[in-house]
Amino acid sequence: MSVQERKQRERADRERLIVATARELAEQQGWDAVTTRRLAERIEYSQPVLYSHFRGKREIIGAVALEGAADLAAAVRAAVAPADGPRARVGALAGAYLDFAERNPAVYDAMFQLEGGLAFAQEDTPEQLKDAFAALLETLGEVAGDGIHPGVFTEVFWASLHGLATLTRAGRLPREYTEQRLDLLVDRLSSI
Amino acid sequence: MSVQERKQRERADRERLIVATARELAEQQGWDAVTTRRLAERIEYSQPVLYSHFRGKREIIGAVALEGAADLAAAVRAAVAPADGPRARVGALAGAYLDFAERNPAVYDAMFQLEGGLAFAQEDTPEQLKDAFAALLETLGEVAGDGIHPGVFTEVFWASLHGLATLTRAGRLPREYTEQRLDLLVDRLSSI
DNA sequence: TCGATTGTCTAGCAGTGCTAGGGTCGACTC
DNA sequence: GAGTCGACCCTAGCACTGCTAGACAATCGA
Numbered sequence: 001m002s003v004q005e006r007k008q009r010e011r012a013d014r015e016r017l018i019v020a021t022a023r024e025l026a027e028q029q030g031w032d033a034v035t036t037r038r039l040a041e042r043i044e045y046s047q048p049v050l051y052s053h054f055r056g057k058r059e060i061i062g063a064v065a066l067e068g069a070a071d072l073a074a075a076v077r078a079a080v081a082p083a084d085g086p087r088a089r090v091g092a093l094a095g096a097y098l099d100f101a102e103r104n105p106a107v108y109d110a111m112f113q114l115e116g117g118l119a120f121a122q123e124d125t126p127e128q129l130k131d132a133f134a135a136l137l138e139t140l141g142e143v144a145g146d147g148i149h150p151g152v153f154t155e156v157f158w159a160s161l162h163g164l165a166t167l168t169r170a171g172r173l174p175r176e177y178t179e180q181r182l183d184l185l186v187d188r189l190s191s192i
Numbered sequence: 193m194s195v196q197e198r199k200q201r202e203r204a205d206r207e208r209l210i211v212a213t214a215r216e217l218a219e220q221q222g223w224d225a226v227t228t229r230r231l232a233e234r235i236e237y238s239q240p241v242l243y244s245h246f247r248g249k250r251e252i253i254g255a256v257a258l259e260g261a262a263d264l265a266a267a268v269r270a271a272v273a274p275a276d277g278p279r280a281r282v283g284a285l286a287g288a289y290l291d292f293a294e295r296n297p298a299v300y301d302a303m304f305q306l307e308g309g310l311a312f313a314q315e316d317t318p319e320q321l322k323d324a325f326a327a328l329l330e331t332l333g334e335v336a337g338d339g340i341h342p343g344v345f346t347e348v349f350w351a352s353l354h355g356l357a358t359l360t361r362a363g364r365l366p367r368e369y370t371e372q373r374l375d376l377l378v379d380r381l382s383s384i
Numbered sequence: 385t386c387g388a389t390t391g392t393c394t395a396g397c398a399g400t401g402c403t404a405g406g407g408t409c410g411a412c413t414c
Numbered sequence: 415g416a417g418t419c420g421a422c423c424c425t426a427g428c429a430c431t432g433c434t435a436g437a438c439a440a441t442c443g444a
């Protein structure tokens with residue numbers, strides 16, 4: 001029995017290695033550079049090994065996305081915790097979100113730009129994604145305002161942050177007024 | 193001389209054909225299906241012909257994006273024109289924007305998601321892109337509010353719309369409350 | 385009519401995601 | 415401890431991608 005257990009453990013370790021390596025490589029050189037060959041070489045196994053863990057590249061991206069969602073949730077909660085008052089919390093949340101997107105562009109892409117084969121806003125949505133949304137809802141629900149569904153408000157706020165994050169990173173928005181834009185968004189959207 | 197002119201005209205025609213075909217194919221089957229071989233086959237020329245018009249696939253995507261930007265600007269202006277009052281105009285603009293993204297997903301991707309090798313928010317930004325932003329600015333500048341730079345306000349509003357458009361289309365936001373989200377965004381962001 | 389130039393096509397390169405098949409090595413059975 | 419068996423991994427290869435070199439033909443100017 002213990003032999004099987006060891007094997008399972010080793011398999012799990014290797015799976016984590018694959019995901020971590022994919023993430024690292026993507027952050028270093030972009031997702032285009034994450035080819036199955038390069039990834040296999042980095043983990044020092046042959047290509048087909050990847051396919052014994054994941055159905056294909058998409059699933060690997062999906063695994064990185066799930067990891068990222070957990071990280072994002074943690075980052076947001078950590079930033080919000082020390083802030084006093086709803087307004088400060090929302091500001092901290094927004095800042096932490098954009099900061100995460102900026103510092104982890106590849107992971108952010110895996111979550112929201114690339115096709116990772118993940119289900120969103122459905123019953124079979126992975127726990128990490130639900131929890132990331134919950135992390136936003138916890139703080140943003142406070143400032144939704146009367147008669148506004150907290151979930152819908154959170155979706156709108158999230159979408160706005162997402163728009164700022166992606167357009168800024170893609171060079172569609174000049175980096176100059178990042179802070180003004182963020183302040184404007186927080187001030188206007190929140191029901192004080 | 194007129195022979196040269198005819199040739200130039202034919203070349204320009206073919207270039208338009210390439211862009212139109214790429215756009216059509218992308219809307220029909222997604223950008224993944226737009227391979228140089230398939231595109232060449234559809235225009236009934238061999239692959240290398242594409243490279244005598246464009247440096248590569250990226251530039252073709254860029255050309256589609258420019259066309260799309262002109263269309264988007266026109267759509268927004270057409271929707272805004274008949275509306276009375278700033279609030280109605282902003283609502284019409286937002287609706288038209290999301291509608292465009294929904295109806296022309298491939299073109300929208302070419303503009304804002306894919307790498308088309310275009311310069312944004314810079315001096316050498318193509319006229320069509322500047323004009324598309326101007327179309328937004330014309331209406332949104334009205335509701336920026338005192339002490340808020342109209343350009344920055346437009347950027348924020350645009351980013352929010354962009355976020356809603358992309359997250360909705362990628363299945364990240366359920367389609368149910370699309371309208372509520374839009375109303376909320378317009379009501380809160382605009383300075384009445 | 386003949387050379388030159390322009391234009392287009394065939395063929396091929398290096399790289400992609402993914403998979404079939406053969407071998408090897410380790411784990412159980414007697 | 416020896417033999418069998420099965421899990422595991424790797425080599426090799428498929429069909430495809432974007433892109434390009436070089437051969438060839440059609441057209442132009444003299």
